[in-house]
Amino acid sequence: MQLLRCSLINFTTISLFVDDISQFDYRKLTVKNGEVTILTDDYTTYANEIILKLKSMVDIKFHCIISYDDLSKSVSYHSFCSSKEFHDKYYTEEKLGVDYHKEGSTFRLWAPASTSVNVLIYESGDFTLPEKPRKYPMSDTNGLWEARVKGNLKGYFYTYEVKVYNEVNEVVDPYAVACGVNGLRGAIVDLKETNPTGFRTYKAPEINNYTDAIIYEANVRDLSIHPDSGIKHKGKYLGLAEEGTESSKGVSTGLAHILELGVTHVQLMPVFDYSYLSVDERHPYKYNWGYDPQNYNIPEGTYSTDPYNPTCRIYELKKAITQLHKNGLAVIMDVVYNHIYKYEDSNLEKIFPGYYFRAYEDGSLSNGSGCGNDIASERSMVRRFIIDSLLYWATEYDFDGFRFDLMGIHDVDTMTEICEKLKSTGKNLMLYGEGWHLNTNLREDQKANIYNSFKLKEAGFFNDLIRDTIKGSVFNIHDKGFVGDGEGKADTIKFCAVGCSLDWFNKPAAFYSPSQSINYCSCHDNYTLWDKLKLSSPYVSEEELKAMNKLADGIVLTSMGVPFLHAGSEFCRTKEGVENSYNSTDTINRMDWHRKSKYLDVFEYYKGLIRLRKEHRAFRLYDRAQISDHIEFLPGGRSSVAFMIKDHANNDTWKDIIVIYNGAAHVNTILIPSGQWHVVVNKHKAGTEVIETIEGGNVSVEATSIMVLYR
Known part of the structure; x- marks a missing residue:
């Protein structure tokens, strides 16, 4: 007889599957939880499944092993971690992270599987400098570890030393709000000291409906890094905050360009702290978009003028947001809660192995994200972490909305609760994301994708139908699309023109309302609009390409729904045919302000369409x-x-x-x-x-x- 798989159902019940139950002899079976042998009280069988009732509770701080003759099998805690029993015992609403006060700070970490946790206090945030930290033990109450350290710790750095399943790991607090260089040590700061002048004074104008927004997706580095951007703080948050900049050719650049264009919302590509393995904050020469999270509640240091100073990145990001708000622009944050850079090295996995990541019963990780791991948003403390993080960014940084990377990885219940909790901020925050159908280990009716949009009426979804119909499929460079004289696409354009929200043209409504349809034909992913048009129509003239470019976003800007523009499409942005430029050089990714001079007529055309939409409510x-x-x-x-x-x-x-x-x-x-x-x-x-x-x-x-x- 072979032991196939076993799972903990509740604290006193184990499910064991075998290949041949006819050979099962109950007397040969033992259950060991760490060093403790647990006696079984009773068992029942069903087909090849054996349900074992235990006389005492399993302690998840230790592995549980079932032995039978010379066979053994580890008991999986995977299903149990999503159970009501687990939630009732371990869920907490206590404030997590550091609660800083001048007279002393309280540290709280949620780590139910850990057998010991210590706070390590450092004087330096530079992990390369040799330093023996001060160590303070933490006490455990149902998985919540806590310690209070006396004295004013402002300016110090900290990590946690966590012992879990006989391994000792030094980790960064998932709830850390500041850090040292490269994000490898949390920092203790007084957030009240990080607010620039006017930060709480200037507010973005609120919109009544999502359809009142015109979204402009931009990258902090791309906007200013060009040698002729006329921007002093190139590639930095402060570069985004500079007003009145222009190139040597006299065209507006950076923030001034965005204001001249006339959009209402700027969506910033990742500004949270992403993996230092992608870009080293000490030597930020490499380029990366940043869709590989490291510290979810801390700004990325490469965009700051001093990544060693933990308050610098906070102040400078807030400064950029202040300037955008001062100039009447709302700011949307691109968030990536669907996966981590490398799960086995992540702080989350080291703190509580197997909890934060979605897996199958055999222990293999779900990989709908295509990045090797999917965050288990359906679990109560993961859901709480995501919501806490969003509320933090919305209140501490005054962001006006969130764009969810691979939103289809998340579950409907989590996204519903996010919509509800964000209302508590008192702001009309925008929330939208990539609702692609992804092969993650969730029931189909629970995936927060476009097919379940009617369950998430307050969330927007990127509309890939209008994207691919306008310019041709992103998966086929030869597909011309509607603007390239593509045949048979007119009815689909009609359907998209009404926001895909009515059962018209032999197509069932994809959305409950046009407010859910994020209309776009290009974004940071795939080829730029200009490059896709050139590839699909290689023999047309440049004037014809310009006409196609203008018509493409013209459809986006005059259709019902929420228009979304990729920065630079308004002057025929090219990435020289690079389809996925996530780690390409600045010369590929940067906004080429000389190109704006060359295609100024296209820019003026976009500007006119935006003015038309803003001044006339019929388009909204x-x-x-x-x-x-x-x-x-x-x-x-x-x-x-x-x-x-x-x-x-x-x-x-x-x-x-x-x-x-x-x-x-x-x-x-x-x-x-x-x-x-x-x-x-x-x-x-x-x-x-x-x-x-x-x-x-x-x-x-x-x-x-x-x-x-x-x-």
């Missing part, structure tokens, strides 16, 4: 009823789409608006209602000013262009 319908009542599709030509937003939709000052997308490489003639129509967008110009006035009837729409008219 936020529920199904508005769309059903106010949008009417008109007959279109081949590879074209035309629709009318009618009757002062959303209380717009314009009575009726017609939007026409012509993805064909030829002129299309569209029949529009009679009357006088004022053209505000054509192939060459966009905005709110009247370009020309025409009479209804047949209207000619130039090849590869968008047209907007009103009456």
Whole structure:
């Protein structure tokens, strides 16, 4: 007889599977929990499963081994860690991390599997310097370890020495809010001293609905690192905070460029502390996007002017946020709670092996993230950690929303609770993410992906349908998409134009409301929009590529939903054909401000479309009823789409608006209602000013262009 697998069901019950239960002899079986032998009280069998009832409780601080003759099997605690029994005993609402006061600090760490924990206090945050730390033992109450250290510890650094399953690890506190260089020691700081002047004074204007936002995804380093950015603090938080900068060619750069463009929200690519193995804060010459978390509640040090100073990175990130808020911009944080850089080396795994990461019953890790591990968001203390972290960033740093990397890894219940808890901040925070269908070990109905969007009505989802329909599939460089005269895509563009929120064009609604549809055709992932268009249409002229570029984001900016722009698409950003530039050089990733000068006409076109959307509420319908009542599709030509937003939709000052997308490489003639129509967008110009006035009837729409008219 072979022992196949065993799992702890509750503190006194073990499930054991064998290959041939007919050979099972109860008398040969022993259960050992650490050095203690636990007697069995009773057992029942079902098929090849044996349910063992124990006379005493299993202590999860020690491995539990089942022996039978000369066979042995370790009892898995995996399922038990998600049980009500586990939650009832070990869950805590106590404040975790360091509670700093001048007269003394309290340290709390949640580590139920540990047999001893000590606080180690260092004078230096530099892990390369030899130093013997002061050691303070912590006491345990149902897995919550606590110690109070007297005296003013501000300016000191700390770690925890954790003994778990006979291994001793030195770890950084998951709840640390400051750190030394490279994030390898937590720092004890007074956060009240890290606020720049005006930090609590300036607030971003709040939006009534997600559809009022125009999101601009940017990287702190990319925005300013170009030699001719005119920005002093290149690649730094402070570079993002500099006002009025311009290149030698006289075009605005950095923050000034963003303000000139006119977007409402800046989404910053990861600014939390990511792995020092990706970029060494001491010598930050390497490049990395930062989607490999190390310390979730601490800003990344490479973007600060002094990564050795634990308050510097905090102050400077807050300074950047202050400047953005002062200039009327909301700031969204890109968060990566779905995976860790390398799970076996992570502080979370070293503190409580097997708890923070989703696995199968055989112990193998779930890998829907494609990064070797998935965070087990469904577990109560993991869920609490994520929520605590989000609330911390929202309140301490005053972020205005969160973009979730690989949101489909998380469970619906966690995302629902996040939406509810974020309301406690009193701010109308945006929350959206990548709702891809991922092969993670959760029930299909529990995955926070786009197929379960109706269960998460307050969250937005990146709409890959509009992305791939506009420019062609990201998985096929030859697919031209609608803007490349792609055949058979008009009906899908129509469906996307109403935010994929109505059962139209033989497609079931993907979203409860257009507010859930994050409309985009490019982001940091995959090829830039310009590069994808060049690859899919290699023989067209540069002028034709520019027209395709303008039409692509023109559709994004005039469709119902939430428009999202990749920084630099407004001046035909290229990464020289590099598809995944996560660790490419600055020359590949940087915002090339000379390119803005070259494609200034494209920039002006984007600026006009953004002004049009901001000034006219008809483009920002936020529920199904508005769309059903106010949008009417008109007959279109081949590879074209035309629709009318009618009757002062959303209380717009314009009575009726017609939007026409012509993805064909030829002129299309569209029949529009009679009357006088004022053209505000054509192939060459966009905005709110009247370009020309025409009479209804047949209207000619130039090849590869968008047209907007009103009456």
